[in-house]
Amino acid sequence: MISYLANPQRFLKFARIARPFFMAGAIGLLCFGLWQSLFVAPADVKHGEAVRIMFVHVPAAYLSMLAYTALFVASLVSFIWRHNLADYGARAFARIGLVFTALCLATGSIWGKTGWGTWWEWDGRMTSVLVLFFIYAAYLFLWVVVEDQKRAARIAAIFAMIGMVNIPIIKFSVEWWNSLHQSATISNVGAPGLDTVYDVPLWSMILAYTCIFAWLSIQQVATDIERARSRRAPQTKGANIKIEDV
Amino acid sequence: MTALLKRDLMVLLRQPRGWLLALTFFVLFLSIIAIALQGDIGVLNRIAAPVIWLAVVFSLLLTFETLFTADVQNGIMEQYRLAGLSGLSIVLSKFIMVFLTSIVPLALAIPLIGVMYQLPMVHIAAITLSLLIGAPAIIALGLVSAALLSGQRSAGFLIILLTLPFMIPVIIFALAGINAYPIEGLDNPGFIALAGLSLLSFAICIPASSAALKINME
Amino acid sequence: MFAADPLAPTALRFENVTFSHGERQLFGGLSFALEAGQILWIIGDNGIGKTSILKLALGLLKPESGKISYERDGVSITARRFVGYVSHKDAFEPLLTVRETLAFWRDVFETDPETEQDIDEILSQFGLSGQALQRTHSLSAGQKRRLALARMHIGNRAIWIMDEPKAAMDQTGQALIDSLLRAHVQRGGSALIASHYGPAAISKNTRKLILEAPQ
Numbered sequence: 001m002i003s004y005l006a007n008p009q010r011f012l013k014f015a016r017i018a019r020p021f022f023m024a025g026a027i028g029l030l031c032f033g034l035w036q037s038l039f040v041a042p043a044d045v046k047h048g049e050a051v052r053i054m055f056v057h058v059p060a061a062y063l064s065m066l067a068y069t070a071l072f073v074a075s076l077v078s079f080i081w082r083h084n085l086a087d088y089g090a091r092a093f094a095r096i097g098l099v100f101t102a103l104c105l106a107t108g109s110i111w112g113k114t115g116w117g118t119w120w121e122w123d124g125r126m127t128s129v130l131v132l133f134f135i136y137a138a139y140l141f142l143w144v145v146v147e148d149q150k151r152a153a154r155i156a157a158i159f160a161m162i163g164m165v166n167i168p169i170i171k172f173s174v175e176w177w178n179s180l181h182q183s184a185t186i187s188n189v190g191a192p193g194l195d196t197v198y199d200v201p202l203w204s205m206i207l208a209y210t211c212i213f214a215w216l217s218i219q220q221v222a223t224d225i226e227r228a229r230s231r232r233a234p235q236t237k238g239a240n241i242k243i244e245d246v
Numbered sequence: 247m248t249a250l251l252k253r254d255l256m257v258l259l260r261q262p263r264g265w266l267l268a269l270t271f272f273v274l275f276l277s278i279i280a281i282a283l284q285g286d287i288g289v290l291n292r293i294a295a296p297v298i299w300l301a302v303v304f305s306l307l308l309t310f311e312t313l314f315t316a317d318v319q320n321g322i323m324e325q326y327r328l329a330g331l332s333g334l335s336i337v338l339s340k341f342i343m344v345f346l347t348s349i350v351p352l353a354l355a356i357p358l359i360g361v362m363y364q365l366p367m368v369h370i371a372a373i374t375l376s377l378l379i380g381a382p383a384i385i386a387l388g389l390v391s392a393a394l395l396s397g398q399r400s401a402g403f404l405i406i407l408l409t410l411p412f413m414i415p416v417i418i419f420a421l422a423g424i425n426a427y428p429i430e431g432l433d434n435p436g437f438i439a440l441a442g443l444s445l446l447s448f449a450i451c452i453p454a455s456s457a458a459l460k461i462n463m464e
Numbered sequence: 465m466f467a468a469d470p471l472a473p474t475a476l477r478f479e480n481v482t483f484s485h486g487e488r489q490l491f492g493g494l495s496f497a498l499e500a501g502q503i504l505w506i507i508g509d510n511g512i513g514k515t516s517i518l519k520l521a522l523g524l525l526k527p528e529s530g531k532i533s534y535e536r537d538g539v540s541i542t543a544r545r546f547v548g549y550v551s552h553k554d555a556f557e558p559l560l561t562v563r564e565t566l567a568f569w570r571d572v573f574e575t576d577p578e579t580e581q582d583i584d585e586i587l588s589q590f591g592l593s594g595q596a597l598q599r600t601h602s603l604s605a606g607q608k609r610r611l612a613l614a615r616m617h618i619g620n621r622a623i624w625i626m627d628e629p630k631a632a633m634d635q636t637g638q639a640l641i642d643s644l645l646r647a648h649v650q651r652g653g654s655a656l657i658a659s660h661y662g663p664a665a666i667s668k669n670t671r672k673l674i675l676e677a678p679q
Contacts (some may be wrong), residue, residue, distance in 0.1 A: 053362055134411045145404055146397070154461045155394050159408065162390060165450055166412050173415035177422070233488065238491035239512050241673040246505065246663050246671040249571030253557060260559045264543040324524060329572050329619065459642030463524060
């Protein structure tokens with residue numbers, strides 16, 4: 001399927017159907033999920049009404065990782081086969097990943113205010129998400145700073161691949177570092193003991209976010225293809241070539 | 247590769263401003279911190295290890311900006327490649343050069359900082375050891391960023407942005423090792439993790455740097 | 465005498481090569497063969513793609529389509545270790561002296577110490593004796609060219625690829641290039657040269673490839 005879509009023409013055809021499909025899915029699931037999480041799900045014994053933040057926060061955290069995994073796969077494909085579409089994809093995934101990582105940090109911070117009484121704690125999980133945010137930012141800066149976009153794609157791909165190896169290490173080190181000095185009560189609040197009544201709203205929100213991710217990525221790649229096409233100068237003829245004896 | 251190393255060292259002796267600048271920055275940065283804290287020895291003792299580590303990372307990264315750019319942009323790198331030198335040997339010779347001309351002087355300067363901060367002997371030893379154990383990781387991570395940006399005329403700040411997130415585990419393990427050193431000695435979990443990270447970073451970043459240099463020659 | 469196998473004739477082939485710079489096609493369907501003992505001058509205006517052809521031959525650029533190959537004894541090889549390159553860039557460490565530069569490149573090329581030429585001899589052959597102890601950044605443009613030629617000479621490669629070798633060269637410098645090329649061709653070497661100067665008929669195996677802007 002990936003090799004089928006690797007052709008820009010076919011991708012645009014696919015995008016014409018897939019884009020509205022995921023858009024509808026995203027809007028529908030989002031409405032259902034928000035209704036479920038705001039009105040249907042009961043307030044939590046421990047967290048009270050604040051538990052509802054979880055339904056926007058946890059899917060954002062999940063998406064920040066999903067986007068990086070997608071970024072890694074696209075970078076690998078781009079690095080090995082030098083394919084334009086993989087580059088467009090990688091950049092789109094990074095942009096979306098950056099936004100959702102920021103959303104994850106913001107909602108986490110609001111949740112922290114209700115749970116810990118402070119907007120920010122140097123808790124292991126929040127710190128590693130913050131680092132992920134910086135990695136996304138550095139990745140996107142590479143695309144901006146390197147003017148030659150073909151080269152930028154290859155350089156950024158190497159960076160993303162190194163990042164893939166490093167992210168688990170960063171996560172591990174930060175959590176280990178956190179366990180050295182944090183009291184247990186604080187880190188427990190971050191890990192909600194999930195009640196099964198929350199399954200429906202949580203999973204519909206996760207699906208909604210995934211649809212948003214698919215929709216926006218397809219949208220961006222399709223835009224990039226069209227932009228590249230419109231920028232292409234009318235097919236110029238190459239130089240005339242003659243070979244003669246001297 | 248020895249030829250490359252010899253050339254780099256020769257050039258460095260002729261124009262020592264690069265590493266002298268880094269060393270001066272290192273000492274100045276740490277002095278400023280002491281001055282800003284009004285010479286409060288208690289606080290300085292507590293923050294010595296992390297700020298020394300940050301000073302090392304910054305002073306190294308500032309010299310890394312120009313590590314490959316000149317050779318890539320004036321065409322020397324093309325000639326190396328055509329001569330049959332592998333990218334790996336080019337990167338490795340730079341690695342050794344950075345170790346000799348940046349890490350060693352900084353490691354030697356740590357006791358001086360120790361005197362200025364009135365650090366106990368064991369603390370100075372722990373910081374110096376952590377720097378030596380973590381050096382391969384810091385250099386390797388910096389080398390990749392330098393190689394990735396070697397085609398840019400002025401990448402300046404970006405090299406710091408690219409490298410710092412990946413430095414986080416290095417710094418965490420180094421500081422854990424330093425704290426554990428007085429009681430647990432050299433083979434404490436922090437230093438062991440740091441050594442592992444050094445090996446891993448070296449194994450990943452040297453080939454990655456070589457690939458990045460190749461891209462920037464195209 | 466050339467790296468690896470001494471007299472093995474090495475051929476360079478372009479087959480139907482297309483190359484674009486950004487979105488602009490520089491040339492399409494470029495085919496030629498450069499056999500041992502031949503010289504091919506690439507003639508054309510600035511920006512028409514002469515340097516791109518050289519870089520494609522060197523493997524520093526990849527063609528959009530088509531094939532570029534080297535062949536030696538019927539075995540295909542890559543450009544590395546078989547080509548010498550004089551680019552339009554300096555490609556010297558500015559802080560080393562001329563003598564140190566040549567000694568350094570001799571180490572890089574790993575030339576055979578049995579047959580290697582004395583550096584002083586090379587310096588006088590290339591008219592650089594007076595500059596031996598001068599740092600390369602203080603050389604004139606013509607002197608830098610001479611140094612680049614000396615480096616290529618040390619490398620002892622079967623195919624020479626040169627980008628405007630005669631630019632900034634005086635009369636004796638241009639004559640030096642012609643005599644180097646003559647000797648190179650006689651030994652079975654070949655050369656691919658980009659130039660907007662008129663090509664010199666070094667040997668009867670000299671051809672020119674002319675690139676002209678399309679109407």
